[in-house]
Every structure is written in C-alpha cells, then in structure tokens.
Amino acid sequence: MSAAGNCGLHCEDGCTKGEKKVVAEELTRDISTAMRRLDAVEKSEGTAKYVSDYDFSDCLWARMVRSSIPRGIIKNIKLPQMPEGYYWVSAKDIPEGGHNYLHMIATDWKCFADGDVKYVGETIGLVVGPDKTKVEDLREQIEIEYEEQEPAVSIDEGVACKGGAFINGNNIHCHLKLETGENVDQVFSRCDKVVEETIETGYQEHIYLETNGACCIPEGDHYVIYASAQCPFYIRKSVAPVLNIDPEKIIVRQATTGGAFGGKEHFPDVLCGPLLLAAYKTGKGVKMFFDREEDIENSVKRHPSKVVFKTGLDKNGNIMAMDSKVYYNVGAYLASSFVVLQRGCFHVTGCYEFPNMRTEGFGVATNSFPSCAFRGFGAPQTLFAIETHMCHLAEMYGVEPLEYKSRYFIKQGDNTSTNGKIVEKVMIPEMLEQVLKASDYRRKVKEYKYGTGKGIGISFYNHGGAFTGNGEQAIIKAKCRMHKYPDGTVEILNGQTEMGQGFHSIIPKIAAHVLGIPLEKVIYKDPDTSRVPDSGPTAASRSTMIVGRLVEKAAQQVKERWNEAEFEVETHYEHPDGYPWDQSSFQGYAYLGYGWGVCVVEVEVDPCTGEVTTKGIWSSHDGGHLIDELIVHGQVNGGVIQGIGWASTEVMQNVKGHFKQTSMSDYIVPTSMDYPKQECFFVDNPYEWGPFGAKGLGELVFNGSGAAYIDALSRAIGKRISSIPCPTEQVMLYMLNGKDIEEAL
C-alpha cells in the first residue's frame, strides 16, 4: 500500500466485485488490500451462533445471588425451602481439596464470598433449577443478614484507609517505581519553577453489545464450557482449582463473541467458576446469561485514575524533571490489575523523552467492583494525563501546545521510561504532516482564539505491543499449529479468538498469502481448548504481531513440505536476542514494537447550553505494515469514537459502592448522530518481527482521541479541563466557574 492513504473509499472500490473474484485477486495483491471478512455474511444474516443462541434446553438455569453492601460480615443466609430439582450452590459446596479462588494472574478473587463481602455485587451463591421464572422467584426470597462496615470507595478513600485498611495494612494492592536520569528532587532544586497538577479519569463500562453468558455441561469425566469470551485457556486455568482438577479436564469452546474490549478477558471466569461448581453439584449442565442491567451493575470496568504530576521547568518553560504519582482504583480484588498499573506507568511519558523522570504507581484497594482490562489496559489513563498536562504547561507559557509537545518527541534510539531504547523508526513527523494538512490545523489554531466557542486540539499516543519485556517467552510461551490435509486444505490451530476485531479473517489471509492458496482452502475455527494449543490470551495487542507471526512461520514450514499428503507443524515464540528486560525491577526494553498515533479533533460549543458539536476527526496511525486496510479502518473508527465517549458522555459513577448508571438509557455511549465521518491515515512502517511487517493496533486506536477532544474543547471554552468524563453539564460548569486556560498551574 502507499505510505499514506485515506481508506474512506475502500468500500466503493470493492463494490462491484463478487466475493470469489476478490479472493482470487487477493493472492496477487499486497496483503494490505481490503478483504471481505469471512464472518460478515453469517453475522449479517443472523445465523452466527452466540452463546445465548445455542440450544441448551436440557440445561438448568442459574442466577447469581450477590452482595448488596460494599463491605461487611455475612451473619446469616436465610434460604427458602428448595423444591425438588432446585439447588443453592455456594462456597460450602467446594469439594475437599478444591480452592475458593479464581486464578486471574493473582489468585485473590474469590469464586464465592465466604464469611465477608468486599464489594457490591460479590458472588455469594447461585440458585439453580429447571424453570427460569421459579429460579428467579427463589432468588428473591433469599435473605442475607450482614454486619455492615464502613466502605472505602474512591481512590482518596482507599488511600485514606476509610473504615480501616483491608489489604496489606495500607490498602495498596500493588506498587512500582521507575526512575530515569538524575534524581528528580535534586533537579527540582535547580529549576526556575516546579508546578503540580492532578489529572483524573473515570470509570468506563465496556458495553459490548452482547452481555456475558456461559454454560457448563458435564460430559463423561470432563466439563465442557461454552462461553462468550476472549481467552478460553484463561477460563480453564482459572476455574480448575475450584474442583482441584487438571485443567485438561475442562474443555472451553468459545461461542461467537459479541464484543469484549477487555471486558471478557478475565471476567468470564467469574461466571464460569460458579457454573463449574453448580455442574459438579447437580451433575447437569447449567447456564447463566446476564441481562444488560445485571451486566452493567455487576461487571468489571476501566480503572478510574488519578495522576499527580510535579514538573520542574527552566525559565523558558522547558521541562527539566517530572515526578508522577499514578493511582488506579483497583477495587476489592487485585486480579490482573498490577499488570494494568505497570502498563500505565510505562506509558506515562507518552510519545516524549524527558530528561529526568520518577514515576510511582499505586494500585488502590477499595470496596468497589474490581476493575479489569479495557482496551488500552492502563495506558489510556496515563496517556490522557500526560497529553493534558503538556497542553497546560504550554498554555501557561503562552506556547501553542503542538509546538511545545514537538520539543520532546521521542525518536528511534531514545531512552524509554524503563531505561530501554526505542527500537523502531518513529514516524510521528510523517503522521503529523498528514493530519495537519487534512485538518487545516495551523490555520484554525490561529483563527480560533481561546474561549470563542471554536477549538481544535491534538494528541500523540502510542501503545506497546504484546506482553511486557520478555513476557511472551518467559510467561506466555505461545504455540501455534498448522495441519495440512491430503485434499490441500490447511487448518490453523491456536487459541486466539474472534471478538469483532477481525482476527479470524486476517489470520487465514496471512496463511493463504504465504502458501499461495485460496482463502477457502484455509480452515480456522473458533477455539476449543481440547483441539488447539495454547497460544496465549487474545489481549495486549499481541494476536497479530505475535501469534500472526507464528502462523506465518507455520505456513512457511508447511509450504516447504507441501508435497507430503498430511502432516502437522508447530511453531513456538522466540524473543529476539539483545533486548533485555528485568521483570523484577521493570528495567530494559518493555516493548519492541509500539503502535503510534496522532489525532486531531475540532469542536464547536454552544455558548448558551454548553453542548459540544464535533466538527471533524482526523487521525494517523502506525500499525506497521497493515494486514488489511479495511479491517484496520474499522478498528480506527471504533476505537477513536470509544475514546471520545470515555472523555465526554460516558459517565459512570460509583456511589457508596453501587454503580449509579445501570442501563443504556443512563450510560450514554456514542450513536451514529454524535460524530462526523472520520478521516484516517496510515504510515507504512514494517515491523521486523511481525507477520508481513504488522504490529498491534487494536488498543492503540483508543489511546489518544479523548485527549485531542478535551484539548479542542478546552480551547473552545477557554477553560482548563483536568478531569474526564466531561459531559455537557460539566462543560457548562467549566464555562461558568472554570479556571482560565492560561492561568498558572
């Protein structure tokens, strides 16, 4: 593909071609050329089977009974008389040798509350039985008596140990510290000025269109779990300890998954653990599907964050040192949050190299529903914080934010926040040129004075691809197999899932291209853990760059042996030499390949109502050499809009441990009317270790649009905005009482 392309017209390109012709041409064209997704027709015709579409009519229904208070001791559970065939399933049913925890990186999240509860929505038990309505009736009759304790809900309350610490004596689940250059306190003493600023971000709910659901069925000496999930192997590993059985005794089959965004990375374990125990107790298949209200009230969210910057400046406003304290609201259980916090801290320098840095991260324990993965996995919070802080520093010195930020752009060979180097070429200058030209940024910046109701803003962001450091080799150990059949078809065997991102289309495309065979000769099914090797989670923007590469290598091996009738090859991940990483000190090369992005947003604000109209969105991304322009275009559009939603309308409050927004009527995600058609650009920057030069991109495209939107909005109203989300009501408040944009920090 060309170095730059506005792919808004691809669908016009493909419109006159039949499917077969597109497929045939595909093989002779650059791999980036748009393909037709392999799942598009069955999804459009409604024949794709999501987990609630399966016929599980022989299975029992389950409903969860959950804690209604954020913190307390369970004094008594009063159950109604269970009719024959109806069951109460709780921690007491865990067999001898079994464990009451779910393995989600950490092992602190309980399968069932036992003795006490630490958050609203904590699973206490399941009511199980053949009739759905009867199960619900029985559930409503259950009375739970608590001795309530004072909860800590927000980051500040958690840090202050309100009600007494409940984790580690200080409510800090996890902590890390990074330093580069000189000691920042010493540098501060030489600075002209040292300023402090706090940037905050709120919860975000995933709103995957398909809510959570799963079914667990005993089959012989195995249990088969069907789930809407990102990571079938995670489920197996997580729930097997409940029965103290070999994970191989659990077979997980992924159903077509209606969106996930991180919300189905670990969270399905919270359904599947109790379902496994229910299937064990009853000897029958047991199914559970959440409705929307239940899903919003009782599922994981994006971590709220608070980043406190202390920045030392010389007399011209140049940054000499920066200290950042990063606080994430982890909730009651740690689960995967330490990894989220690490990624947040690694990304706090954004697309910049600063001379001296100190970063400390704190995962704060609160009596809130545990936070977990959400597209970006901790990076969006710190990237929003640094982008916003940089704008405010610039404005304080009367410098245009773009000009200020460009003083610090990181380049190939520069030092990272973990004292590694940037390995690849950083194409920010090229990307910047594309969006500046398309958006007419420079003219508009001059024309739209602060506070005149019109504003244009810009952000820079990146996303480290795959697991940190050598984690892919040391922890994940991804494997991929490819089977060649006598009839010339090949089957790709690995555990990666399709959840909307297009992976199950681009991976057959990679194999077909290497092998020089038509796409219809490549089989790639939704994973079944008994048939495929564990290739690691479908997460961390790793699937294309890591597993895609394993598929590419497997296809190369198959090609070499093509004349053999039937055989199978297996490929393993190997980390390139010469890029050390120490996981205990978080020092070295955190990521070998980053995705990079630049986003410009233009807004207009109604001076009477504070209503914001987005007039334009321009972005450019570096995802290496793209495997499919059209699929990537869809990722960009969706990620950018989700990021602006996070920064604007998506208000999710937690009041005394309860989420206040519980439906799609009061949690406001973007509609088709809210944003104009985007213009998106790409740069071609092949990544040495990715398939056909591709890198991760799915999370990157979320990471920066929120900051660009807030920059534009802030300039339009002439007020400083340091906290998101910023819905219309909040815009009004800023217009009335906010601090002027150029005021000193």
Added chain:
Amino acid sequence: METKISFTLNGKKVSLSTDPLRRLLDVLREDFGCTGVKEGCSEGECGACSVMFNNKMVTPCLIPVGAANGQDIMTIEGVSKTELGQRIVQAFADGGAVQCGYCIPGMVIAAYNLLLENPDPNEEEIRLGISGNICRCTGYDLIVESIKLAAKRGR
C-alpha cells in the same frame, strides 16, 4: 393465562398458545428459533432486536406478543432473503460494516427500513435512520458507507 395468538412471520402464518404478555422478542427466539433477533439492552435503547412489524421497524423487547396477533412480522431471517435485504447483507460484507456482529442484524433491519422508504438517502438521512441502533465496535462510519453502497447498487 394462555391465549391463542396468530401472526405472519417471515411470510408464513404461525400461531401459538402463550401468555400474551410475554415479550415478542422471547417468543421469536424461543418458540420460533429466530435467534438472529438479538437481545442487547431489554429496554428499546440499542436496537439489536429490531424487526419489521407491518413494514415498520420496532424493538420486540418492548412489545407483548399479544400485540402481534393478526400482524405481519419480518425478522432478519426473513429480511435477509428479500432482494433488498440480501443487497444490504452483501454491501455490509463488502463495505467492512461488520465487526463483532451482535448489532448487525438490527442494523440490517434499520437499513432495510430506511431504504424501503428512501431508496437513495444522503449521509445525514442514513445516520438518522440508524440512530436507534447502537454499535460499540465500528464508530458507524463503515456501516453508513455500506448503506450508501447498498443504495447505489439498487439504482
């Protein structure tokens, strides 16, 4: 209290005895196997369950099945077999409209509803036409482009 209810479903006369207050959504999925009708929000907010009811788009999560008595209902299973429905399906596939796919049957219905009334809509009319349908994956642009493509192919 069970009542006999009859209606036309995807061109065929059907009837059943059931509680007339059951949601039409559940009856379509459970009694007639129309699992292309997706439950997204249960309150008429997301449009994932959209069906055609006497040739107008409705959300059956808000309609008691009793209200369907004697009426004409088309689900995605029926709509996708019509010329217009299939043209939309193919345009969605070519135009990159589909990601996770959960909202897509409802989106196809919304596009069908729009193009029935307005075979050549402009960008704004398309955005309005699908504004009752939430998609969390695509940011809508490629859905809008795909509907334009379907309209163009119908000319």
